[in-house]
Amino acid sequence: MNVAVIGGTGVYDPAWMLDAHTESVATPYGEALVTRGRLASAPDLSIIFLNRHGTGHALPPHRVNYRANIWALKALGVDRVVATAAVGSLNQAMAPGHFVLVDQFLDFTKSRPSTFFEGGEAGVVHTDMTEPYCGASRHRLSLSAAKWGIPLVNGGVYVTTEGPRFESAAEIRAFKLLGGDVVGMTGVPEVVLAREAGMCYTAIALVTNYAAGLAGQPLTHQEVLDVMKQQSERLRQLLAEGLPR
């Protein structure tokens, strides 16, 4: 089994990896940078790490090269992907600091290439999305959370917005009515492309804030970064035993 971790906002610490070696992988969509190594907190486990937003958070969510990233992982033989993502919460049961293993998504993105199948040589393919996220990986991660006393909810609906702005309070009220639990800007098309590539994909959403209009104060990117930093040790612990083996 070849496992990749896609690190989202606030997950770029090189100290997480031993024997790390970064390389550029050429894909039909451009280059993707990946780091091979062993997870410092679970040295038996070789993984490939991919920094979604590029070095130094250079790429905003709508400009991430999702197709190059997923293509590169597939080309390297990855069959299981565990992605992390900072999210706002629409659900009082998912408080800041909680982890959520999402099991469904709602897609409100607008301008992103979202498929490998553009017709022509690639063909016209309609990929099943009934259960987009990997149940087996979720199960293993939830056992790891229980063992370490990490607050984690197994299941939830991830609303993907286009960003890079945060949402209006009315948008959040509408998403709540539609069944959304958490909101972020990167879940789609990443999960869609991973499914198109036949990979088992899991997203660990880390709640950094209550969504717009629910917290009683404006949102800032800094509070998202601050909570990600506070929780990074827990995330590392969760991954050490929770990653697929």
Ligand code: HPA
């Ligand atoms: N909205 C969208 N994306 C986010 C949020 C949010 O409230 N928090 C962290 N990422």
